[in-house]
Amino acid sequence: MTLKGCERVGSSVSATCGVEGSASRGRSVEGLSESIIEKVKRHPCYSEEAHHFFARMHVAVAPACNIQCKYCNRKYDCMNESRPGVTSELLTPEEATQKVLAVGSVIRNTTVVGIAGPGDPLANPRQTFRTFELIRQAAPDMKLCLSTNGLALPDHVDTIRELGIDHVTITINAVDPEVGQHIYRYVTWQGKLLTGIEAARLLLERQMEGMRELVKAGILIKVNSVLIPGLNDVHMADISAEVRKRGAFLHNIMPLIIADGSDFQKEGRRAALPEDVAAAQERSGAGDRLMRHCRQCRADAVGLLGEDLSGEFTKEKFRQMSAQYDPEQRKKLHMELDRRIERMSAARRAAAANLRISRTDEFLPFRVAVSTSGGNKVNLHFGHTKEFQIYEVSPTGLKFLTARKVGNYCSGIETCGEGEGRIDEIARMIADCRYVLCTRIGPGPKSALEEMGIQVVTGYGPVEQELFRLADLHAQDQVGIEA
Incomplete structure (x- = not known):
C-alpha cells in the first residue's frame, strides 16, 4: 500500500542561518543540552525544523474527560472537522498498537505517537498506559507523547516516567482562578462536581503541581493555551x-475555534482571529x-503537521494491512532526513550571507504569505492553497510567524473563484502581508489582491x-518587474 506524500520531506530552520523558528531548531541552538536536542530534533511539535520532515500520529483511546471546557464539544464521526477532541472512531489499546505498526510501516518518517483524547488521557489511565506499554514493546523507536488538562497529572508522573514518555503537553488557559472560572463549566474531582472559582483554583493547583513533578523527572513540557477573545487574551502574557x-519548554498560543453546541457558541463568543494570536x-x-506552527490536530491525526491521512488508516483499512515494520529501514530514513536538514541549513546560511539589502534604512520588515502544500517549498497555485505560511522578512533575515488555514479559492476547474466573498475572505486572513508568494495565480484574484x-x-x-530572492527584489524595487 502506498500513499501520495507519505514520505514528504522538506527543509530545516537553523538558529545560525538568519531564520527564526521555535526552540530547538537543530544542533546549533545555544543553551540546550545534547540530551534535550536529541529529544526534540525529530519531534514535529517541539521543533519547527522537524515538522517539515517528521510525521506524528495520534491514537484515540481515551474517551472520558474529567473537566468540561466551555469551548469544547467532543463530536465524533466528522472527517471534515479539524480541531482537538474530534475523532472518527475509538480504539482499544490493541487496535491502537496495530494502527501504529501499520502507519509506521507506510509513513516511515513517523517518529511520534501521541494520545490526546478525544477526552483526557489521564481520565482514562488504564487504556492510556496499556496503549503506551504495548507500543513501547512493539515499536520501541517511536517517541511517546501525552496531552492532558493536568487535573490528574500529579498522580501519574511516576508511571509516565517509567514508560519512557518524555514529552507531555498540558492545556493551561489561565493562571488566575478569577479568569479560569469563566472558561470551565465544571471539574470532576474525587466524586464531586466543582464549579466556578473553586473548580478553576483546584485545576490550576493540580496543573502547577504536575508541572513541578514533570520537571523533576526530566520530562519536557509544552503548554497549550486557547486564546479566548475578551476573556484571557490579555492574560496570555x-x-x-x-x-x-x-519550566515549560514551549508555550503554544492557539486560537479559539467555536465548536457547534459548545457553551461559548451559545454565549455568542467569537473565534480568535490571526491578529488576536499575533498580538x-x-x-x-x-x-x-513560542510554538508557532501548531495545526490544532484531531485526536486521530496521522501524517505531517498540516496534513491528515487518518482516513487512510481507519479500523477497516489497517486491519487488512500486512504491516512490515522495519526499525532498521526506518532508522536509515531518519538519519538521511537528519543529513538533509544539515545540507539545507548549510545552503540557507550561504543564501543568507549573499542577501544584498542595499538600502537598509528604507528596508522595513514586511510579511509574506507563502502558498505551500508542505515540504517547506513554494509549490502551490494560489487558487489551490488551503494554508498560508506567514513569514516576516527584515534586514536581519527571515522569521516564521504562523500558519493560517483558508478556504481555497478554487474548488474545481469549473467553479474556480465562485462563491461570494471568497477572495475577500482570503484577503482578510492575510491582510497584514505585503506579498503573496505562490507558483501561479489567475488574473482575477491577482488584480483583487493588488x-x-x-x-x-x-x-x-x-x-x-x-523569500531571499523576494527580499533582494524588494530592496531593488524590482518586484513585479522580474521575468
Whole structure:
C-alpha cells in the first residue's frame, strides 16, 4: 500500500542561518543540552525544523474527560472537522498498537505517537498506559507523547516516567482562578462536581503541581493555551511568563475555534482571529519559546503537521494491512532526513550571507504569505492553497510567524473563484502581508489582491530560497518587474 506524500520531506530552520523558528531548531541552538536536542530534533511539535520532515500520529483511546471546557464539544464521526477532541472512531489499546505498526510501516518518517483524547488521557489511565506499554514493546523507536488538562497529572508522573514518555503537553488557559472560572463549566474531582472559582483554583493547583513533578523527572513540557477573545487574551502574557518560569519548554498560543453546541457558541463568543494570536504572542515576550506552527490536530491525526491521512488508516483499512515494520529501514530514513536538514541549513546560511539589502534604512520588515502544500517549498497555485505560511522578512533575515488555514479559492476547474466573498475572505486572513508568494495565480484574484495592497510574486522551490530572492527584489524595487 502506498500513499501520495507519505514520505514528504522538506527543509530545516537553523538558529545560525538568519531564520527564526521555535526552540530547538537543530544542533546549533545555544543553551540546550545534547540530551534535550536529541529529544526534540525529530519531534514535529517541539521543533519547527522537524515538522517539515517528521510525521506524528495520534491514537484515540481515551474517551472520558474529567473537566468540561466551555469551548469544547467532543463530536465524533466528522472527517471534515479539524480541531482537538474530534475523532472518527475509538480504539482499544490493541487496535491502537496495530494502527501504529501499520502507519509506521507506510509513513516511515513517523517518529511520534501521541494520545490526546478525544477526552483526557489521564481520565482514562488504564487504556492510556496499556496503549503506551504495548507500543513501547512493539515499536520501541517511536517517541511517546501525552496531552492532558493536568487535573490528574500529579498522580501519574511516576508511571509516565517509567514508560519512557518524555514529552507531555498540558492545556493551561489561565493562571488566575478569577479568569479560569469563566472558561470551565465544571471539574470532576474525587466524586464531586466543582464549579466556578473553586473548580478553576483546584485545576490550576493540580496543573502547577504536575508541572513541578514533570520537571523533576526530566520530562519536557509544552503548554497549550486557547486564546479566548475578551476573556484571557490579555492574560496570555501572564500565562506565558508563569509556565516558562516553572519550566515549560514551549508555550503554544492557539486560537479559539467555536465548536457547534459548545457553551461559548451559545454565549455568542467569537473565534480568535490571526491578529488576536499575533498580538498575544508579541505581548508574551517568549521569543523562541513560542510554538508557532501548531495545526490544532484531531485526536486521530496521522501524517505531517498540516496534513491528515487518518482516513487512510481507519479500523477497516489497517486491519487488512500486512504491516512490515522495519526499525532498521526506518532508522536509515531518519538519519538521511537528519543529513538533509544539515545540507539545507548549510545552503540557507550561504543564501543568507549573499542577501544584498542595499538600502537598509528604507528596508522595513514586511510579511509574506507563502502558498505551500508542505515540504517547506513554494509549490502551490494560489487558487489551490488551503494554508498560508506567514513569514516576516527584515534586514536581519527571515522569521516564521504562523500558519493560517483558508478556504481555497478554487474548488474545481469549473467553479474556480465562485462563491461570494471568497477572495475577500482570503484577503482578510492575510491582510497584514505585503506579498503573496505562490507558483501561479489567475488574473482575477491577482488584480483583487493588488487592489487591496497585496502584491503577488510567483516562484517555485525551497521557501527560504524564494523569500531571499523576494527580499533582494524588494530592496531593488524590482518586484513585479522580474521575468
